[in-house]
Amino acid sequence: MKTALRMTTTAIALLALAGATHAEGVLNIYNWGDYTSPELIKKFEAANDVKVTITDYDSNDTALAKVRAGGHGFDIVVPSANYVPIWVKEGLLLESRPDQMENFKNVDPRWVDVPWDPGRHYSVPWQWGVTGIGVNSKVYGGDINTSAIFLDPPAELVGKINVAPEMNDVLFATIKYFGGEWCTGDRELLKKVRDKVVEAKTKWLAMDYSVTEKLPAGDYSAVYYWNGAIMRSRLANPDIKFGYPKEGYPIFMDSVAILKDAANVENAKLFMNFIMDPENAALISSFAKYANGIKGSEQFMPEDMKTAPELVVPAEFEKAGEFLKSCSPETVDLYSRIWTELQK
Numbered sequence: 001m002k003t004a005l006r007m008t009t010t011a012i013a014l015l016a017l018a019g020a021t022h023a024e025g026v027l028n029i030y031n032w033g034d035y036t037s038p039e040l041i042k043k044f045e046a047a048n049d050v051k052v053t054i055t056d057y058d059s060n061d062t063a064l065a066k067v068r069a070g071g072h073g074f075d076i077v078v079p080s081a082n083y084v085p086i087w088v089k090e091g092l093l094l095e096s097r098p099d100q101m102e103n104f105k106n107v108d109p110r111w112v113d114v115p116w117d118p119g120r121h122y123s124v125p126w127q128w129g130v131t132g133i134g135v136n137s138k139v140y141g142g143d144i145n146t147s148a149i150f151l152d153p154p155a156e157l158v159g160k161i162n163v164a165p166e167m168n169d170v171l172f173a174t175i176k177y178f179g180g181e182w183c184t185g186d187r188e189l190l191k192k193v194r195d196k197v198v199e200a201k202t203k204w205l206a207m208d209y210s211v212t213e214k215l216p217a218g219d220y221s222a223v224y225y226w227n228g229a230i231m232r233s234r235l236a237n238p239d240i241k242f243g244y245p246k247e248g249y250p251i252f253m254d255s256v257a258i259l260k261d262a263a264n265v266e267n268a269k270l271f272m273n274f275i276m277d278p279e280n281a282a283l284i285s286s287f288a289k290y291a292n293g294i295k296g297s298e299q300f301m302p303e304d305m306k307t308a309p310e311l312v313v314p315a316e317f318e319k320a321g322e323f324l325k326s327c328s329p330e331t332v333d334l335y336s337r338i339w340t341e342l343q344k
Contacts, residue, residue, distance in 0.1 A: 029074070068090070075263065078255065081255065096258045098124045111125050128293055129228050133242065137240070144222075156221070162207065164225045167339040176247045198341060211230070244320060248322060281297040290311075
């Protein structure tokens with residue numbers, strides 16, 4: 001009888017352990033569009049018996065407004081670095097302590113003690129990259145390592161340009177184009193910035209997110225956009241070339257965080273730990289073509305990503321890149337006024 005009881009107790013303990021690592025249920029992810037590897041999600045679902053639903057958004061502001069409004073039903077969000085402090089300050093994120101998770105040891109030291117989430121108490125790396133220039137070399141063969149491509153475009157590109165509809169990326173490049181510093185509140189400089197973007201917009205075709213389809217197809221001849229999307233465009237059309245604006249270009253990182261009102265917190269934590277595994281992080285990058293911030297993931301990536309001009313910054317342009325930091329509310333208000341005028 002004691003033997004039978006001991007066996008039963010052991011069996012129960014084993015079942016409990018299995019349940020702890022094999023959580024059933026659902027996970028609702030709110031992420032940028034065309035940014036999540038289907039293969040990664042399929043692998044996570046199979047490993048954890050969790051059904052994942054992904055809802056897309058098109059900008060940091062869209063995501064923030066949706067979650068602020070409440071009633072969203074999401075568990076995970078993927079904000080950019082300069083927005084994470086806003087989410088934290090407003091109490092929208094759970095202090096999930098990914099720094100205490102098993103796979104946190106795989107995070108590249110460069111991305112651990114970051115300004116937007118010191119020590120990583122709220123978020124883990126998803127992907128990082130730069131905003132640069134993509135040009136169809138059959139249409140234009142001149143220098144593309146300059147923001148002049150979209151701010152003072154050559155005749156060959158006028159009316160054929162798409163610009164990312166992201167305030168921070170556009171204003172960063174324009175401020176740098178005039179020799180200013182990001183987060184400047186210099187009214188005279190910002191007047192020049194406003195006048196330039198408003199004038200330049202008359203020479204653009206669009207401000208949208210359809211780059212991976214329209215750039216390789218020839219609907220756009222030039223774009224100011226994110227490097228991973230431009231790499232995907234080049235893989236579809238080898239005439240596409242990538243340029244690093246020598247005047248200055250923004251560097252970004254998007255990170256996975258759990259929402260404070262998430263209904264499926266344990267599954268969200270499982271996902272956080274899952275994407276810090278090098279092989280799984282490689283699936284993220286292989287799909288969207290951005291770097292990920294996880295040590296050892298490179299060995300699992302396609303060979304073409306290791307030498308891609310969109311991902312390997314030439315030495316001469318390394319110092320031109322700068323991380324997009326959060327500006328003061330007063331400065332953000334000034335920038336928002338410029339952006340509102342640009343949208344008219």
